[in-house]
Amino acid sequence: MSWKIKPSFRLGRMAAPKDPRPCSIADALAVVGEKYSLLVLREVCLGNGRFDQLARNIGAPRDILATRLRRLVDAGILTKRVYSERPRRFEYRPTRAGLELEPVLMTLKEWGDRHLRDGVDLPMVVEHSCGSELVPRVTCRACGAPVRHEDLTARPQSPGWTVAGPATS
Amino acid sequence: MSWKIKPSFRLGRMAAPKDPRPCSIADALAVVGEKYSLLVLREVCLGNGRFDQLARNIGAPRDILATRLRRLVDAGILTKRVYSERPRRFEYRPTRAGLELEPVLMTLKEWGDRHLRDGVDLPMVVEHSCGSELVPRVTCRACGAPVRHEDLTARPQSPGWTVAGPATS
DNA sequence: ATGGTGAGTTGGAAAATCCAACTCATCAGT
DNA sequence: ACTGATGAGTTGGATTTTCCAACTCACCAT
Numbered sequence: 001m002s003w004k005i006k007p008s009f010r011l012g013r014m015a016a017p018k019d020p021r022p023c024s025i026a027d028a029l030a031v032v033g034e035k036y037s038l039l040v041l042r043e044v045c046l047g048n049g050r051f052d053q054l055a056r057n058i059g060a061p062r063d064i065l066a067t068r069l070r071r072l073v074d075a076g077i078l079t080k081r082v083y084s085e086r087p088r089r090f091e092y093r094p095t096r097a098g099l100e101l102e103p104v105l106m107t108l109k110e111w112g113d114r115h116l117r118d119g120v121d122l123p124m125v126v127e128h129s130c131g132s133e134l135v136p137r138v139t140c141r142a143c144g145a146p147v148r149h150e151d152l153t154a155r156p157q158s159p160g161w162t163v164a165g166p167a168t169s
Numbered sequence: 170m171s172w173k174i175k176p177s178f179r180l181g182r183m184a185a186p187k188d189p190r191p192c193s194i195a196d197a198l199a200v201v202g203e204k205y206s207l208l209v210l211r212e213v214c215l216g217n218g219r220f221d222q223l224a225r226n227i228g229a230p231r232d233i234l235a236t237r238l239r240r241l242v243d244a245g246i247l248t249k250r251v252y253s254e255r256p257r258r259f260e261y262r263p264t265r266a267g268l269e270l271e272p273v274l275m276t277l278k279e280w281g282d283r284h285l286r287d288g289v290d291l292p293m294v295v296e297h298s299c300g301s302e303l304v305p306r307v308t309c310r311a312c313g314a315p316v317r318h319e320d321l322t323a324r325p326q327s328p329g330w331t332v333a334g335p336a337t338s
Numbered sequence: 339a340t341g342g343t344g345a346g347t348t349g350g351a352a353a354a355t356c357c358a359a360c361t362c363a364t365c366a367g368t
Numbered sequence: 369a370c371t372g373a374t375g376a377g378t379t380g381g382a383t384t385t386t387c388c389a390a391c392t393c394a395c396c397a398t
Contacts, residue, residue, distance in 0.1 A: 116200070231376085255364075
């Protein structure tokens with residue numbers, strides 16, 4: 001019998017690392033990127049923080065929901081608090097860090113409103129304290145201009161970052 | 170032998186619908202919420218649109234990556250274009266809709282920078298055309314104020330939306 | 339004693355992911 | 369002509385997650 005040499009060993013090719021880039025996007029997704037996690041946050045931000053409400057409103061299997069809640073509490077995004085002793089009942093609420101994810105949710109919602117709404121059912125309306133409907137816009141903190149792809153340049157200063165220059169279709 | 174009656178039938182309890190809420194966040198996540206999808210978008214926005222680059226930079230299994238790319242192309246977020254006949258080679262690029270997800274990415278990145286960076290490896294820097302480092306901020310389009318949870322009120326006008334009032338930890 | 343609610347847990351089936359290796363076409367070097 | 373490399377995937381099998389319905393446990397109401 002003859003041996004087939006593993007191609008990986010023919011030349012000492014390095015094993016590919018899992019996520020080569022030190023990236024806050026990847027890290028954030030590792031925390032809130034699993035299925036249902038952001039929907040949990042949506043509900044919790046709306047004040048619907050009880051297990052059964054969450055299961056119903058999100059449509060998530062109860063066991064999965066339970067593990068997501070554990071994870072989000074561990075990650076410091078949610079807190080679990082007792083709202084009734086005897087019978088013991090709990091409620092999940094967003095922490096500060098959790099609330100600060102709301103802009104992400106709103107930005108995603110706005111994208112969905114523009115690209116995915118079919119005209120049949122209207123998007124939910126969120127009202128801003130200024131009196132008008134909230135249409136979130138992502139701006140540059142320094143100059144205040146809306147963020148558009150054309151205005152961005154990635155600077156690969158941390159090692160592990162290589163870019164090929166801006167891309168447009 | 171005695172029958173155990175399914176509790177679901179004891180009282181005519183309605184089967185729980187999958188996602189009861191008509192929600193743009195849920196819809197958006199159905200498109201870009203699967204594992205790796207947003208990382209693909211990150212790379213593609215950086216101009217790294219080739220299969221092997223994507224696989225390396227993201228650390229995704231090649232088969233999964235292939236199905237994600239198909240999905241993102243189908244959803245109109247990416248286009249696949251030939252950059253070389255003979256040998257036939259392809260490249261993925263963001264569409265307009267894809268580019269418009271970049272603010273979501275940047276907002277997520279900013280959250281990660283603030284909450285997840287450990288000080289060991291620095292966050293990647295994105296430069297805005299105004300000259301300073303981009304720190305994205307989500308604002309209300311109407312009044313320009315930064316979006317904070319305290320200033321938001323959900324108006325459940327579409328059916329299926331019930332909220333319990335704002336929540337804070 | 340029976341039923342209901344809230345917050346989960348359990349067990350088994352179904353689906354998705356992971357991984358290394360394989361394909362196929364083409365080019366580059368010797 | 370052969371050997372090796374590159375790009376863009378595909379394939380088969382093991383592992384991990386998800387899904388689902390039912391079950392638990394504690395308490396309250398009738």
